[in-house]
Amino acid sequence: MSTMSNPIIEEEFDEATLAAMYEDTFRNFEEGTITEGRVVAIQKDRVIVDIGYKSEGVIPMNQFLPDEIPTLAIGDKLQVYIEQREDSDGNLVLSKEKADKMKxxxxxxxxxxxxxxxxxxxxxxxxxxxxxxIGVKAFLPGSQIDLTPVRDLDGLVGKTFPFKIIKINHRRGNVVISRRALLEETRDKKRQTTLATLAEGQKIEGTVKNITDYGAFLDLGGIDGLLHITDISWGRVGHPSDMFSVGDRLEVLVLKYDKETGRISLGLKQKSADPWMDIAAKYPEGNRVAGKVVSLTDYGAFVELEPGVEGLVHVSEMSWTHEVRHPSRVVAVGDAIDAQVLHVDQQGRKISLGMKQTAPNPWDIIQARYPVGTRIEGKVKSVTDFGAFIGLDEGIDGLIHISDMSWTKHIKHPSELFKKTQRVEAVILRIDKEKERLSLGYKQLTPDPWESEIPSRYQVGATTTGTVAKIADFGVFVELEGDVEGLIHISETGQDSQSKLEEVFKIGDTITAKVVKVDIEERKIALSVREYSQETDTQDLEAFNSSQGSVDHSLGRAAKNKEGTAEPENE
Known part of the structure; x- marks a missing residue:
């Protein structure tokens, strides 16, 4: 059986050719480059990746994110970084982490x-x-965080935002980013859009950006407008912060737009009709109205009758019977009250209200029930330097003036006669309904002794005795019987001009003087020690002369008897 030979196997290569072929297999696997690999095995602590190299590479499992591990499967393709083609053990060293960062x-x-x-x-x-x-750590300068300085930087930690890279250096690993650059671009785009459509009289929405004492600035979309405090409400606004908070969205009206300066004036109250139009017809004087107390001042309480319309209840219009020193003693903010319209000033946008007018006027009752001359009884409410206030059952206080406390006695202070809570009788002297004053008299409970008793008791030329009550520069006051005071003028004391009255007279001394004048109209009695002394001296001299004449006559008779001339005993 013949065997066919493989031409490739049988081909002979020289050493140089083999070396070139071997080097070619490493041409695409340079250290420090990124290549694509395929997962061929997943083990507990590592992942085996085939990149087509003579050996497979190993990636530690800790280079994979926690959410990547559950979905990792054999055959997945990965971008890997070739760190070493062979380490000391001949292994291919790969890194997914560095590949991700380079990417x-x-x-x-x-x-x-x-x-x-x-x-x-x-x-x-x-x-x-x-x-x-941002995938790598980047530096965000404080000046690039926002359009305005951010006070609470710690509050930004953990939040995600879009940024713009303004500087990058891969070799040094430095990246500088900016959020402000993006915000400025967005603001400029909004600004152009807003300005292109902005017109006076237009309704527009804005966000409260800043609040001052004189108003609120609104961001209208890349451009700011001012809502002045006078254009917030038809009514009174204490401070813009009472109405808004930063971040509030408002629909406002464009009142004025100056294209040259870019200033925009906004209005909120102008969205509704002026409630002060025809206010006099809506709230006629004398009508009774209901409202809510919205603020207090030293001089009164402001009452809201409807949104944008407030009236003032002055402290003098809160009570018929009591002097109200501060409105907080009668009402509090939030109280619902009834009042009467006293006066309407439409041009000045003012309404005067009265609370006391909603109740019967006790001065009408007093005037009808207590004619002048009527005796009344009441309790002492207070004692002042000038008199004592007496409370009547109707809630009105009457004044006993210090001059109406005694016909004859000089009262230095009302506390000499009256004490607080003491019940006393008095006489109605005057009722002034307009000024709400009631004058009472205490001395008028008894007849005036100056009309009959005093003139008959203290006649000019008569001698009287009293006690020194007061010493003044011009004379000495003497308290006489019946609580009547007489004055010994310094010229009538009988002392020379060099003498001091305090050295001659003492408080409490008993003194006898002559009545030299009684002035019923002025209610004064003038006394004289000098005339009394002169009269006494004259009487003493006459008595002396009289006694001296009797002695001379007796001596004459004795002489004649001695000469023998008898005289009859009774001529």
Whole structure:
């Protein structure tokens, strides 16, 4: 049996040819390059890959992502990196991890050249900015994070954003990215679109970007507009932050657009009709209305009657009977109240309201129930330097002025007669309904002693005795019987001009003087120690002279008897 020979097997090659053929098998398997391989075996800790080389390569299992391992199957094609064609044991060393990274770098370089977006996840905060994972670690400078400075950088960690590569160096492994560049591009596109369609009178939506004392800035889509505080509401706005928060979406009206400066004025209240139009017809004076207290000031309470319309209840219009020092003692924010329209100023956009007018006026009751001269009884509510306030059952306080406390006694302070909570009687003197004042008298409970009693008791020329009550620069006040005061003028004290009254007279001293004047209209009694002393001296002299004459007469009779001339005992 003849055997056919294989020409290829039988072909003889020289040594040079064989060497060339051997080298050709390594031509496509250079170290440091990426090639495609096929999974031929999956073991516990490694994956065997055939790249068409004389030997198969091994990739450690830890180079595969956790979500890749369950789906890995024999026959799968992989991009691998040739690290070594032969290690010390003659094995082919492959790396999937390096192949993936080289592929990522290639894609990043393409994205950089073509200015494409890349997705990245912020992984940490570092000095000067943030570290972001875009497949490789990239640096995000702080100035490139947003259009405006970000206060809470830590709050970005873990979030994913689109970025733009602004610098890349594969050899050094450096990548610098920017989020701001993309935001600026987006803003500019929106700005152009917004400006192309913007017109005065147009309704447009915006996002509250910033809030100030004078208004709120809205992002209208790449361009900002100002919603001034005066254009927020037809009613009163304390502060824009009371109405909005940053991030709120609002539909507003374009009031003015200056193309040269780019300034845009916005309005919110202009979306609805002005509620102050024909306000006088809607809220006639004298009508009773209902509202809600929205704010308090030292001088009153603002009450919302409807959205955009507020009225003021002044503190003086809150109570008929009590002096309201602060509205918080009567109402609180949020209270629903009834009030009466007192005055409407449509041009000034003001409405004056009254709360007390919704209840009966107690001054009408007082005027009808207590005519002037009526005796009343009440409790002392308070004592001041000028008088005592007496509370009546109707809730009104009347004043007993210090001048109406005593006909005769000089009252230094009302507390000498009245104490708080003390019940007293008084007489109605005057009722002033307009000024809401009630004047009472205490001394009027008894007849005026100056009309009859005092003039008859203290007649000019009579001598009286009293107690020193007060010493002044111009004289001495003396308390007489019946709580009447008399004045000894300094010229009537009988002292020379060099003497000081305090050195001669003491409080509490008993003193006798002569009544020199009684002024009923002025209710004053003038006394004189000087005249009293002169009169006493004259009386003493007359008494002395009288007694001296009797002595001389007795001596004469004795002399005659001695001479023997008898005189009858009774002539």
């Amino acid at each position: 990522i770098w290639e894609e990043l370089e393409v994205s950089h050249q073509e200015e494409k977006e890349v997705q990245g996840k912020v992984i940490s905060r570092i000095k000067g900015g943030m570290m972001v994972d």
